[in-house]
Amino acid sequence: MTSQQPTAFVMSHTSNQWSSGIGDCCQDVPECCFSFWCFPCFACSTARKHGECLCLPLLDGFGSCVPPITLAMRVSVRNRYGIKDSICNDCLYSTFCGVCSWCQISREMNFREQNVTFINGRAK
Template sequence: MPSTVIISQPQPMTEAQNTQHWTSGICDCWDDVPECCFAFWCCPCFACKTSKKYGEHLCLPLLYLFGVCVPAITMSMRVSMRQRYGIRGSMCNDCVCSTFCTGCVWCQMSREIRRRSVPIVLISANRT
């Protein structure tokens, strides 16, 4: 008598991906303390890591070191992220946050990338 094997995998639980708001606030550093500590102690390195995770050039944030206006790069990444994920906001708010809370903005963007990207896992089951 042939036997039938049924394999049922639990589906990953994810947050709503189509929200029109940031999934975390600008000062929600308690959501990921190690990451925020990294951003506090070495913001240029953290910004490079976040930029690469987002799909931009790794060295984009290093333009800070060559005298380019600091908030401009942070602001452009924040605006790009808002457009990609459909997050409501204004350029004025992006400018203020990027100017006065640069490290917090990079932390918020890193959390957003992590929460909005859902890994795809393929599992193969073979009979033995």
């Protein structure tokens, strides 16, 4: 008598597009509220979640026109997950939609780093 152990099937999120738009803050209301009420804390915690220094976003104030850390984080997230977009869009979003850009970065990391696991419970 032989039996086969159930195996897990892991599905990863592999798309070359952002999982949400720049203005889709309603997809994660708690994070949207956190970013609205305490943006420096939100940006720092998002940078930390990405594996960067906790205080890195505070250096954005030293940029001239384009916030350098916000821009670098967008590019880094795009590279990490293989998202197709342009540096021009990254510059525009970082400059004119900074808070929304950080929210999009956070939503993307949350979306990409969750794994969906299906387990087949049948033994043969």
